[in-house]
Amino acid sequence: xxxxxxxxxxxxxxxxxxxxxxxxxxxxxxxxxxxxxxxxxxxxxxxxxxxxxxxxxxxxxxxxxxxxxxxxxxxxxxxxxxxxxxxxxxxxxxxxxxxxxxxxxxxxxxxxxxxxxxxxxxxxxxxxxxxxxxxxxxxxxxxxxxxxxxxxxxxxxxxxxxxxxxxxxxxxxxxxxxxxxxxxxxxxxxxxxxxxxxxxxxxxxxxxxxxxxxxxxxxxxx
Numbered sequence: 001x002x003x004x005x006x007x008x009x010x011x012x013x014x015x016x017x018x019x020x021x022x023x024x025x026x027x028x029x030x031x032x033x034x035x036x037x038x039x040x041x042x043x044x045x046x047x048x049x050x051x052x053x054x055x056x057x058x059x060x061x062x063x064x065x066x067x068x069x070x071x072x073x074x075x076x077x078x079x080x081x082x083x084x085x086x087x088x089x090x091x092x093x094x095x096x097x098x099x100x101x102x103x104x105x106x107x108x109x110x111x112x113x114x115x116x117x118x119x120x121x122x123x124x125x126x127x128x129x130x131x132x133x134x135x136x137x138x139x140x141x142x143x144x145x146x147x148x149x150x151x152x153x154x155x156x157x158x159x160x161x162x163x164x165x166x167x168x169x170x171x172x173x174x175x176x177x178x179x180x181x182x183x184x185x186x187x188x189x190x191x192x193x194x195x196x197x198x199x200x201x202x203x204x205x206x207x208x209x210x211x212x213x214x215x216x217x218x219x220x221x222x
Contacts, residue, residue, distance in 0.1 A: 001181070002191040003211050004029035004062050005204075006173070007053065008044060009195030015049075016056060018199065023058040025208040029084065030057050031173070031193045033139075034077075036067040039091050040140035047080050054081030062191075064112060064173065066139050067091065071098050078105045086110030086133045086171075089117055099128050110171070114139060115147050119157040126160060129168045131191065137174030146175025151187050158188030178207070181214040 005027050010018040022030060032050060037043040054061060060083035067073065070087045077085055085107050092098045095111065102109035111122060112133035122132065134157065136150035154170055161168050172184055173193035181192060192211055201207040 001185055001189070001212050001214060002028040003198075003208050004031035004171070004191055004193045005198045005208065006031045006033060006193050006195035008033045009199040011199065015053070019053060019056040021204055022208075023056070025205045026212045027059060027208050029060050029062040029191070031062045031064065031195075032082075033064050034067060035140060039068045039088065040066045042140045047076065050077070050080045050082075057081075060084060062086075062108075062171075062193075064133060065091075066112075071101060074098070074101055075105060078107050082107055084108040084110060084131070086112045086131070088112045088114065088139075089121060090114055096125055096128070099125060103128070112139075112173075113153075115150070119153055119160065122157075123160065126168055127164060127166050129166075131169040131171050132157060133171045133173055133193075135174055136172050136176070139174075144175055146177075146180055150174075151183055154184065154187040154189055161188075176211075178210050178214065181211050185214055 005022050033044050035042045035044040061081050062084040063077055063082040064086050068091055085102055087098050089111050099109050108130040110131040110133055111129055114135050134153055136147050137144035157170055169190040170188055171191035172189050176192050176194045177197045198204045198207050
């Protein structure tokens with residue numbers, strides 16, 4: 001399991017130390033949530049903070065764009081250090097064009113889905129995607145409760161991927177903790193985004209390791 005700690009939950013008064021903690025952990029990615037105050041009712045951080053993180057980060061930056069008309073910024077986010085970029089299905093009028101632009105920029109191309117957006121809408125573009133980000137909370141704020149229906153959504157998406165023999169990875173963001181991580185793994189998730197679970201932990205490095213090696217829940221049926 002790839003763990004991507006969400007920097008939105010980090011202590012920004014000691015951001016350098018938080019980045020170094022993730023560097024020393026079993027995490028595989030840094031997850032950066034970019035919010036514009038229009039697509040979601042919150043504003044996070046932009047290019048200056050991201051560029052500062054990139055200078056310290058020893059692992060790839062996974063940038064989740066919660067912004068309207070993301071095509072305007074894709075090249076600049078790539079130049080600021082993004083290796084993975086996801087755009088929202090709900091924010092892209094011409095989604096195929098957006099994905100092709102990401103491919104041209106030579107970054108991992110992903111599409112994020114809000115909780116109300118069904119996975120079957122990706123049928124015609126799934127083979128073009130490096131990953132799909134399933135939002136298991138409503139985007140915009142950290143610390144929300146995991147939406148249980150997300151598990152079935154992941155299962156449906158995994159079935160679509162297997163039917164096409166695609167290599168698309170599944171990422172889940174929102175309310176992830178050591179309790180639901182085994183269920184998400186069993187459902188077919190490849191990448192877990194964890195914010196408060198990591199950065200509010202007494203031992204965040206151990207928490208990241210626990211998430212990375214989580215075992216499937218006993219008694220579950222595949």
